[in-house]
Amino acid sequence: xxxxxxxxxxxxxALAPVRLSIVDDSxxxxxxxxxxxRGETHFDVTVVSAVFAGKSRVAxxxxxxxxxxxxxxxxIHALALRTLTPEEDG
Amino acid sequence: MDETVAERIKTDITSNxxxxxxxxxxxxxxxxxxxxxxxxxxxxxxxxxxxxxxxDAAIRQGIKEFTNWPTIPQLYVKGEFVGGCDIVxxxxxxxxxxxxLAEKGVTSAAQA
Numbered sequence: 472x473x474x475x476x477x478x479x480x481x482x483x484x485a486l487a488p489v490r491l492s493i494v495d496d497s498x499x500x501x502x503x504x505x506x507x508x509r510g511e512t513h514f515d516v517t518v519v520s521a522v523f524a525g526k527s528r529v530a531x532x533x534x535x536x537x538x539x540x541x542x543x544x545x546x547i548h549a550l551a552l553r554t555l556t557p558e559e560d561g
Numbered sequence: 562m563d564e565t566v567a568e569r570i571k572t573d574i575t576s577n578x579x580x581x582x583x584x585x586x587x588x589x590x591x592x593x594x595x596x597x598x599x600x601x602x603x604x605x606x607x608x609x610x611x612x613x614x615x616x617d618a619a620i621r622q623g624i625k626e627f628t629n630w631p632t633i634p635q636l637y638v639k640g641e642f643v644g645g646c647d648i649v650x651x652x653x654x655x656x657x658x659x660x661x662l663a664e665k666g667v668t669s670a671a672q673a
Contacts (some may be wrong), residue, residue, distance in 0.1 A: 519650065528648045536630070536632075544631075549632070
C-alpha cells in the first residue's frame with residue numbers, strides 16, 4: 472500500500488470524513504532536506520469531519536498526527552494540514 | 562527527554578514574548594514552512610526569538626516532545642503553544658493571530 476493509501480485508510484477509519492483530499496507534493500521538494508528518492512515525503516491533506524467540532528486547531532491537528540504517527544515516523548517529512556468541520560467547509 | 566532540555570525550552574518561552582522554533586534563522590530560514598511563519602511575523606513587525614533547531618539536536622527532538630507536536634516550526638506566544646505553519650497561516654489570514662497578540666499584550670508594528 473502506498474503512503475497516500477495508508478493516509479486515506481487511517482483517516483477514513485478514524486474520522487469518517489465527509490471530504491478528504493490527499494495531494495502528494497513530494498515532487499516540489501526534490502533535492503530538499505527530507506526528500507526521499509522513493510517519494511511520498513510531502514503531503515497536503517484536507518480533512519472535513521464532524522469529529523473536529525468543538526476542538527481547537529491545535530487539538531484537531533494533534534489528533535491527525537496521532538492517527539498518522541507511524542507514517543510520520545517512517546517516511547513522511549511534512550504534512551500540510553487543513554482540518555475543518557462540515558460547517559466550516561461550507 | 563533530558564530535563565535540562567525541558568528547562569531550556571521553558572526558560573526560552575517564558576523569558577521571550579514570542580518564540581519561533583524553526584529550521585534556520587529568521588534571516589535565513591532553511592525550510593519553506595519555517596520561512597512561511599517567519600515571513601508572517603516579519604510582515605506583522607513582531608519581535609521574536611528564533612531558535613534554530615538545526616544547530617541543536619537536543620532541542621530539535623526535545624521541542625517535539627515538549628509540545629507533543631511532531632513537526633517544526635512551532636510558534637509560542639507568552640509561553641503558550643499557538644501552532645505550526647498551517648495554523649499560523651490560517652490565523653494570520655483570519656485576523657486571529659493579530660487578535661491573539663493584541664490580547665497577550667504583544668505589540669506589533671501594525672498597531673504601533
